[in-house]
Amino acid sequence: MENMVNIFLFGKKYEVPDNLTIMRAMEYAGYQLVRGCGCRNGFCGACATIYRIKGDTELKTCLACQTKVEDNMYIATLPFFPLVKQVYDINKVSPTEQIMMQLYPEIYACIGCNACTKSCTQELNVMQYIAYAQRGEYEKCAEESFDCVMCGVCSSRCPAGISHPQVAMLARRLNGKYLAPKCDHLENRVQEIKDGTFKELIEALMQKPIEEMKELYNTREIEK
């Protein structure tokens, strides 16, 4: 027999099995989700959710697809949050401090309350990565923010109006494009292909009878 718990979806009470995630509990209760449901596996950030356990003063945040229901859980989903995303040309920006000042000057209004970090559904140190962004340390900002699913909960709690996920997105692109070391073997291979180095080899494979392809495959050497 399943153990049942009471949850409150947007204030309305439902009785659901205690082994369900919040997302599954909503479906169990009869919701056909359109908003607030994406990958269902913790990667897309569609199902940001705010909840409070009755009698507890602390407001908690989570991804609905990754969190089990609890008894007396008051749940409100946050399927959309108006983040500010500034538009820029990745080929025309450079990884200097100025770019953050131009695009996201509000990060310098951070009051250090740490509400972003406390609310992060991925348990990232959000305030720290914003601090890195303020100082133009984009490599560190990129690493610290890497697991961000851009659910927007941090921004919903920010008194300074910062759109943390978008700041981090910019930092990661700057790092990936401009700061990470260049990859020589990749550039070389792209050039070799342009020069037609492998053309004959590939053309031979295109013509080869299936039996010969099988032989080639089944006897191929596998790198240790």
Added chain:
Amino acid sequence: MYSEKFTESIKAVEAAREKNIAYEPVRMTAQEKDDLLKKYHPDYKAEEFEELKIGPNKGEKVPTELAAMLQAHARISADDVDLSKPDYDVDVLVIGGGGAGSSAAIEANEAGADVMIVTKLRIGDANTMMAEGGIQAADKENDSPAIHFVDAFGGGHFAAKRELLSELVCNAPEAIAWLSDLGVEFDKDAEGNMITTHGGGTSRKRMHAAKDYSGAEIMRTLRDEVLNRGIPVVDFTSAVELILDENGKAAGAVLMNMETKELLVAKAKTVVIATGGAGRMHYQGFPTSNHYGATADGLVLGYRAGAKLLYADTLQYHPTGAAYPEQIFGALVTEKVRSLGAKLVNAKGEVFMHPLETRDVSAASIIRECNDRGNGVETGNGLGLWLDTPMIEAIGGEGTIEKRIPAMMRMFGKYGIDIRKEPILVYPTLHYQNGGLDINPDCMTTGVENLYVAGEAVGGIHGRNRLMGNSLLDIIVFGRIAGQSAAAKCKETTVGALTLGHIAEYEKEIADAGIETDKISPMLLPKYEKNNIM
């Protein structure tokens, strides 16, 4: 947190760990693999397939659930919309906002076309976002596109369309370079060399990754680029029917707002289907690692308009879906876990196979070990086997898991399982649609002019099984080709009078074939209720 019922089996796994790490299991022979697949792979269960009675692939077999959607009634009839007053009029209409659709839109925009994306959820709600392990490209000294070709062709049982596969492997390094140039952060060493690993069935270490958020890192970057370019994204809006012109060429789509159900007409000179996969069809009752909208919509849209399918009878069951705890049942446990050294171990603590066989072979082998040999672990949700993740730390050193597969550590950590110290339970999960719409190397369908397809909705790139890391690759390579081709074709296209005549023609075929159905398609979203929760 594992309950007591697992203790004995976990102890067996721990006791054998040191020996199992040192043990080098032999790979199966071609004959052993063939025999195994025929007996245990879900693709070979004849009773789960049905012959199509109508359409371009009449007489061929597809999964029963897909047949029902392909031979269902349309959501609309021609009278429901006024084609003479389009709500949108663009050069290129991209249906789908995942990796393939976004790549296509970026390239079409780059080529100067007026391009628009429609997507039934949000841009980025796609299987691309959930791809964890990596993306293949033969860019190392000891590797070549030719070796990549042989690996993929053999892994796909020699069934791939070679003209598509050669595009895939020859454009792979350029795809990585393109993504890097957009700012995607691949794992590199201090000198800039790509950190690459094996995937199942690869003969060279050519798996590039961004930790185990590879797809998410690619997808969020592509999304950011789409938005930077000002490409319109009409979200929460699904294509429910293609529109053709009087000459039978694709010329737009009827769209439906997912919230208000309002119908809209989008006219276009060329159309790109980039609607992704079908995991939410739950073929054969399997759980899935796919996102919420993976319901084979593009196959239905294309098929009804006259496009042909290729290999729609073959699905990929990822060998390692989470089997426990039930809250993440069916979720993907990336193949990278095995690339980094974790082996599959049965309830008795025995390694029963090489951990990096191709996915179809690995899945079939797990099914055999559990269901036939009785060496599975009872999870409360069926059977599972151990994937011995602590081996990774023993081999790669402490901290390897946190550095290389943080998403896996987090996913299990939420349920009190520390994968650095405890093994995890896995069982195959429905992961990928190997088949799809048949295309030429320029991505145009073989059946309908000006209709292009890219990404998981394509059939034939991988043959009858896909290697890890070739899907993130194909969405980029063919997404870009589709965008470039569709933009170029616009310049020589004049759209004739629009028509939805094919709906009535298809309805007549349904009636003539004696098909009685109350189903309508495309499905758009699965329906999960009280007793139907996957």
